[in-house]
Amino acid sequence: MAEIIVPGPLNLIENPSVSSQEIGDCSEPPLKKSKIDVAEEQGEDLEQRLNEILCCSVCLDLPVNLVYQCVNGHLMCAGCFTHVLADARLKDEQSTCPNCRCEIGKTLCSRNLAVEKTVSELPSLCEHCSCKLPRNVLEHHQRSDCPQRTVKCAYHSIGCLWQGAHCESSDHEKECEFPQKSGAEVLETVKELSQGFKEEIRGYLNIVNLLSFEKIAFTDLQLRPYRTDDFITKLYYETSRFTSLNQQWVLKARINDSERNPLHSTNRHLTYQMILKSRVNNPVTFHFMILSGPFTDIKVKPEVYRFEFSGDRSESPLQLMPLVNPADGNKLLAAKTINVRLIMFQVQK
């Protein structure tokens, strides 16, 4: 995003060097409020009023990125919007605007670009140094510009555990004892660190090896929501029957399966299982993994599972579908369908 510096009054608020202190240095004590003080107060007052107008009608926070509105113009941040849709799906109800109860949904609501852009120009406090900056430059400032942002010592990969404000890091690094240590002294730390990377690489190498299997198939699947006919109905997702590697399958998924009431939990996760619909005379073993489907913005971590299917073992246990960003669980629920790509590898006898 382009960095826009807010002109005019907002810069005035930002710039504490032009404050009542300087005016206070004059020989006469200021009886009236200075023009600058008044402008500052009015600026803050305007900011406060704008916050109240532009905030999300559900969480009352200023929206961070996308803003949706119902047909009557009530604003919802992207997080609350997807959450409201997801909750309605879990309760098997039509989702409605929390303000006016009109029907809402992905196609019934629109973005509000004017609000999105206005909010991005409103100032906010840096979480490290407390200076005031427009929201659209704040993230860059906090991540790479702020002198108070927390950084690690440059020698952390050989074991220095120091971390602190960026402005103090060069002083620390001049004194840091780690560059003086011998190779033998830092060897253990380096080994431990590389162990973590090795395990991650092992996971990926396993996938690369599976790609050499003779029988591989990938299928793009759409999971649709259904409800169990128990006394207290439960939401689950299921694909229609599909054929992969000469067998018929159904893929089923559940949300927070171990919990009685997933509505009471904010930490939502998906588990899934493969159900073999064809009859097999001899046991067959498959490796399988789920990836994000094409055109979905939900990222899934590749995790391979293995199961031996046989005549009396036609359902794999529920496996975790690990999300890169756990907050995407609500996005999945808010979507009408979940699009995934299933990759299967058949183990040859």
Ligand SMILES: [Zn+2]
């Ligand atoms: Zn909200």
Ligand SMILES: [Zn+2]
């Ligand atoms: Zn409304």
Ligand SMILES: [Zn+2]
């Ligand atoms: Zn800062």
Ligand SMILES: [Zn+2]
């Ligand atoms: Zn250090």
